[in-house]
Amino acid sequence: MGVVAVPDSRVALSTSSVYPLSVVGAFDLADRLGYDGLEVMVWTDPVSQESGALNRLIDHYGLPVVSIHAPTLLLTQRVWGTEPWDKIDNSVRLAQEVGAEVVVVHPPFRWQKEYATGFAEGIAQREADSGMAIAVENMFPWRARGREMLAYLPHWDPREENYAHVTLDLSHTATAGTDALEMVDDLGERLRHLHLADGLGSFKDEHLVPGRGGQPCAEVLEKLAAQRFAGDVVVEVGTRKQTDEDRELDLAEALAFARLHLAAIGKS
Template identity: 60%
Template sequence: MSVPAAKVALSTASVYPESTAAAFEIAARLGYDGVEVMVWTDPVSQDIDALRRLSDFHGVPVLAVHAPCLLITQRVWSTDPWTKLKRARAAAERLGASTVVVHPPFRWQRAYAREFERGIWRMAGETDIRFAVENMYPWRYRDREMLAYAPDWDPTSNDYRHFTIDLSHTATARTDTLAMVERMGDRLGHVHIADGLGSGKDEHLVPGRGSQPCAELLESLALRGFDGHVVVEVNTRRAMSAAEREADLAEALAYTRLHLAAAPQRAEP
């Protein structure tokens, strides 16, 4: 097997309900190449100096910053969405990260939504940081489907310089993952590796435990020389112990590295 070019990072969200600080410790112990910081209600995730100290102490670089775009983070780093993105960019620059992950606007953020595509291009032109817009999914309640994102949960309907593909979100959206990746083309700059079974919930299963083409995607990334990062973003909230949580995260890392490394060998005659 060859050494994959893409680095494999751990999302700090993957250790919840443990802390951001715990994510750095776990990433170091399991041998991840770095972390993606989910900026949310944990005060440490919002504190650049604290994050830099954790990174230095554990020897684990911050490879990406996930801007606070969730419903529960509407007041984190300001209520103004553009201020959030500016602070995420500044955090990425100070921490040495290469990517800011951002969600499409919610439909009720009308002014932000109107300017989002132009604004993302403008901000991307002011820095070397990649602003990678992430695919989302329709919200479902019983038999109803609500379109919560503007103009759509599928960012490939708009013109962005970089995209993030999230395989739990493709499962929840019940869309063709590889077709979406094809539409993203060489603008695919970032990957959230996870799995799902296509339920109405955003499951974030350990890759290999759902129905998504996780192995096929990873192998295709290796074949094309993907130069972005692959981030393990899985849900370990149901783990009964710290040991069980770490076992899931170790399995996810091994799966991801295996399929990133296997593809070039398979491609040889």
């Protein structure tokens, strides 16, 4: 007879999923919809950068911040200055001050050659010094006019790099054309964090609601459940053009999808 095994994974909401709403709006939606916590994307919103403001929201809503996403995107290149290691160090400090367990970072852009030199070693040293898991995210090649360009150093695929912790993003696997299930197997215990989204394989990073693209989102969740994955699953979908009502419906659907498939049928 089969039994249902549900892992310890929390299902959290990324504040980027409610953009252009504020961090406060993300907490409010996460609370009303029943998410287990939030991932805070450090952004131009001052609340995303300040531990005192975040701790007041944590206390008010009774929801933890499970992870901090460092401002390493193109659009956040001037948040906390332009020195990339300062961004990582500030993100680690913020995570410690709000009780988060993971800092999510992107690999260096190809023009950040000095930063890219010794990147893996720098991440490892900061993990050792702080005790914080710094999970490097899988990215994708940039494509234009039928040509592919290596946009990240040392590479957009973290499998061959010496990172102790990795964030797997299922919208990025769609854009890159990589096999998400194979990545789960290849990463093994290094897989620390999951960004749950979907994509149709466009050159754009689509971040669709899971189940609306071509990625094996259900299968990935079920595989992780069977493995008793203890990391966090963070819904990171795009709702920028949605009405408030449609945004809430999409985020409720994404949460229900995650809950449904984070249950593995095993043998009793």
